Amino acid sequence: MTSSSLPVSVVARRGELLYGRMLRAEEANLLPAGTLANMTGRHDVAARAFGRPGFGVLGTVFDHDALAALFGQSVGDVEATTYRTELRRLFGPGVSALKLGAVRDFRVCPECVAPGARFISRSVLLPLVHGCPRHHIWLRTNCRCGARLGAFAKQRPFTCSGCGADWSELPRQPLGWRDDLRQRRVVHAYAVILDQTKPAVIESARRLLSIDRDRRWDHGWCLADDPAISAQAVAPKSVNSLAGVVANLVMREIPPERLLDHLELARHPDLRCWNQACPTHGTPYAMCVSAYRSNGVESYCSECGSRYLDDRMTLTFDRGHGSPDISATSVARARARLAEYGQRLYEAALFLSSEDEPVSVEHIFHLAGVPQASHLRARQLRLVELVHSVLQRQAWSKSKVAQRWNEESAFRWRYPASRPPGLGSSAPCV
Amino acid sequence: MRPLAIATLEPEDPAAFSPLLAELSAAGHRPPFVPIKRFVPTGFAKRLIAVLEHSLATGKWMLVTAMSGDGKSTALAEFRRRHPATVKAGPADTIVRVVPIVSTRISRGVQSADSLMHALAAGLGAPPRLGPGAFRVWLVETIARADVQVIVIDDAHEMTMAQLSYLRELTGQLAEIGSEPAVILLAAVDSTDARTCKPWTMIARKELVAEQFNNRLDGADPVVFIEGLSRSEVGQVLATWEHLYRSDFPELELAKWTSSTVGWLTDSRNDRAKTGRIRMRQLRAGVNAALAVAWAEGRPGLREDGSDLYAAFVRLTVRGFTVAVVQAEDDG
Numbered sequence: 163m164t165s166s167s168l169p170v171s172v173v174a175r176r177g178e179l180l181y182g183r184m185l186r187a188e189e190a191n192l193l194p195a196g197t198l199a200n201m202t203g204r205h206d207v208a209a210r211a212f213g214r215p216g217f218g219v220l221g222t223v224f225d226h227d228a229l230a231a232l233f234g235q236s237v238g239d240v241e242a243t244t245y246r247t248e249l250r251r252l253f254g255p256g257v258s259a260l261k262l263g264a265v266r267d268f269r270v271c272p273e274c275v276a277p278g279a280r281f282i283s284r285s286v287l288l289p290l291v292h293g294c295p296r297h298h299i300w301l302r303t304n305c306r307c308g309a310r311l312g313a314f315a316k317q318r319p320f321t322c323s324g325c326g327a328d329w330s331e332l333p334r335q336p337l338g339w340r341d342d343l344r345q346r347r348v349v350h351a352y353a354v355i356l357d358q359t360k361p362a363v364i365e366s367a368r369r370l371l372s373i374d375r376d377r378r379w380d381h382g383w384c385l386a387d388d389p390a391i392s393a394q395a396v397a398p399k400s401v402n403s404l405a406g407v408v409a410n411l412v413m414r415e416i417p418p419e420r421l422l423d424h425l426e427l428a429r430h431p432d433l434r435c436w437n438q439a440c441p442t443h444g445t446p447y448a449m450c451v452s453a454y455r456s457n458g459v460e461s462y463c464s465e466c467g468s469r470y471l472d473d474r475m476t477l478t479f480d481r482g483h484g485s486p487d488i489s490a491t492s493v494a495r496a497r498a499r500l501a502e503y504g505q506r507l508y509e510a511a512l513f514l515s516s517e518d519e520p521v522s523v524e525h526i527f528h529l530a531g532v533p534q535a536s537h538l539r540a541r542q543l544r545l546v547e548l549v550h551s552v553l554q555r556q557a558w559s560k561s562k563v564a565q566r567w568n569e570e571s572a573f574r575w576r577y578p579a580s581r582p583p584g585l586g587s588s589a590p591c592v
Numbered sequence: 593m594r595p596l597a598i599a600t601l602e603p604e605d606p607a608a609f610s611p612l613l614a615e616l617s618a619a620g621h622r623p624p625f626v627p628i629k630r631f632v633p634t635g636f637a638k639r640l641i642a643v644l645e646h647s648l649a650t651g652k653w654m655l656v657t658a659m660s661g662d663g664k665s666t667a668l669a670e671f672r673r674r675h676p677a678t679v680k681a682g683p684a685d686t687i688v689r690v691v692p693i694v695s696t697r698i699s700r701g702v703q704s705a706d707s708l709m710h711a712l713a714a715g716l717g718a719p720p721r722l723g724p725g726a727f728r729v730w731l732v733e734t735i736a737r738a739d740v741q742v743i744v745i746d747d748a749h750e751m752t753m754a755q756l757s758y759l760r761e762l763t764g765q766l767a768e769i770g771s772e773p774a775v776i777l778l779a780a781v782d783s784t785d786a787r788t789c790k791p792w793t794m795i796a797r798k799e800l801v802a803e804q805f806n807n808r809l810d811g812a813d814p815v816v817f818i819e820g821l822s823r824s825e826v827g828q829v830l831a832t833w834e835h836l837y838r839s840d841f842p843e844l845e846l847a848k849w850t851s852s853t854v855g856w857l858t859d860s861r862n863d864r865a866k867t868g869r870i871r872m873r874q875l876r877a878g879v880n881a882a883l884a885v886a887w888a889e890g891r892p893g894l895r896e897d898g899s900d901l902y903a904a905f906v907r908l909t910v911r912g913f914t915v916a917v918v919q920a921e922d923d924g
Contacts, residue, residue, distance in 0.1 A: 169717040173685040
């Protein structure tokens with residue numbers, strides 16, 4: 163603490179929203195809400211506008227150096243209360259807050275802001291998040307008296323500007339199990355996307371969503387029942403914000419980790435997949451180079467597993483490939499080998515997962531005698547997914563949650579839709 | 593060496609003995625002399641700090657006076673340094689700053705109660721932007737929470753009645769919530785009678801505010817006059833400087849000029865109040881001026897006969913070190 167900091171400083175809390183930290187500091191220093199905003203906010207912004215949720219995404223209306231001095235913390239601690247670091251990492255320095263999506267209302271969790279806690283999470287700024295991920299209750303936007311909640315409305319901190327009631331006195335309504343599932347998946351998707359460091363996530367999401375044609379298991383209800391999710395789940399080419407990406411992922415029940423896998427692939431812009439049965443037919447989205455030979459470039463499609471030498475197909479596992487270079491007999495032989503690989507991998511995974519030591523996919527491939535070729539890791543071949551499902555099923559079966567949940571529980575990602583023969587239900591991901 | 597009497601040099605050649613001119617002439621081949629500003633625990637500083645420590649320990653209000661230039665503000669800074677602000681863990685993930693000493697300096701240009709209020713708040717941390725009424729309430733709560741034990745008003749001879757009234761109001765509100773810091777008014781006087789200082793003349797009036805303020809000065813001998821340096825204390829100061837400047841002036845001898853220095857500084861033109869005591873400001877100004885000239889001339893110490901030291905104190909006595917005339921070079 164220095165002489166330029168407030169008489170009472172607040173300790174930084176992980177995951178806290180900037181508005182929450184300012185309110186905590188004001189409450190600790192017996193100041194009315196909005197005092198720090200007036201001291202550090204831009205002069206061209208009206209004082210009553212400082213509490214808008216949109217301004218809290220990047221926090222650019224406030225002087226972060228001045229706030230850091232008042233808090234007695236570093237500028238990094240202040241920026242950690244916004245999404246500035248994550249959005250700049252994903253979209254560059256000139257990013258707009260709209261890249262996260264639009265949030266119109268200031269929301270709080272009555273349980274989180276109870277006296278003694280006084281915590282407002284950054285997640286209340288995320289579009290599509292309507293419930294508290296910690297307490298599984300609905301976030302509140304209005305007081306009992308009907309007044310809209312505002313962060314800096316010239317009242318005592320953490321109280322309603324209309325009636326003066328403490329925010330902790332707001333009603334607590336627990337989320338229904340469907341809403342809870344939706345919120346868990348929304349929060350999980352945001353966490354995965356914001357934590358990763360590779361840019362161009364929206365472009366990658368557009369490609370992924372445009373080629374995704376898998377039909378997934380229907381719970382009997384649709385995750386897009388939420389009007390907010392369905393409103394944001396626009397067509398892939400129209401996705402322009404992280405909210406749109408998350409809405410599509412949740413509605414289609416695509417695990418967000420698959421988006422990361424899509425980002426990790428090294429693409430070759432000059433190569434194309436010519437397998438007509440592949441969703442990436444005619445595009446370079448999933449093409450990867452295996453090796454550069456004297457007679458051409460060896461490549462493969464990470465989606466369907468087809469192999470090429472320059473533009474000539476040398477191997478495929480799909481019958482409707484449409485290439486004159488591959489005969490039906492070759493395809494049948496390849497599919498037979500694939501089935502044998504699957505069986506051997508299943509047995510190896512079962513054997514190794516029964517041990518208590520951690521195992522890797524490479525280890526299982528080696529034990530099963532399956533070649534360590536990259537094209538065999540293609541998504542539609544589902545060999546890697548088979549190994550993961552066996553490993554997760556073993557871990558899942560040992561977990562306490564599995565002892566409570568039955569196999570028909572909806573709290574699991576159902577992917578793929580059809581279950582491989584000889585396997586039980588897939589393990590949960592949430 | 594026998595002490596030299598001060599000769600009357602008026603009218604004085606403006607170019608004679610100017611530390612600034614000497615440094616300017618040596619600027620091409622030697623950097624300027626930089627006096628050491630380290631705190632020296634003089635006799636006066638020790639006496640004043642002892643009084644401040646007594647008030648801190650007992651919570652008594654005091655009116656402390658001394659001659660201008662004795663070193664009140666310097667001693668106050670050392671007192672604050674010995675009782676620095678600390679932090680302690682507060683409730684609900686907070687860190688509370690504990691400030692045992694809050695001090696501010698009154699200036700002639702700012703004489704409203706609100707200005708005193710804001711000056712006191714600045715010692716507690718960053719003051720918020722609030723209206724006057726809300727700020728007063730906030731300040732009371734913040735002083736209580738910071739566990740302030742002493743409020744020191746430096747240059748209290750510049751205080752106005754409005755500021756005195758606010759100080760009474762502030763301490764009264766603090767007392768209502770259980771916080772009772774001591775208040776020390778540090779004032780400069782031009783005589784040894786502390787009752788001639790302005791704060792006391794205001795307090796001694798028969799007005800309700802003054803009377804209520806007077807009621808708070810209810811300890812034994814709440815009004816104090818701190819004497820300046822004695823002969824032996826001047827000798828200690830000169831010996832200390834001799835040691836501190838040893839690296840720059842290997843042959844510096846200051847302590848042997850103690851008697852002469854005391855004689856020069858107790859001249860009626862320097863000691864108008866006839867206290868028989870030495871002010872630290874005058875002592876420092878004279879010695880630093882002599883050292884600056886010695887440095888500019890590249891000497892390892894003062895002149896053997898003390899003439900440079902003598903000239904410095906003559907200059908100080910006659911017209912002080914306020915004006916120098918930088919003449920144009922002679923064109924021939």
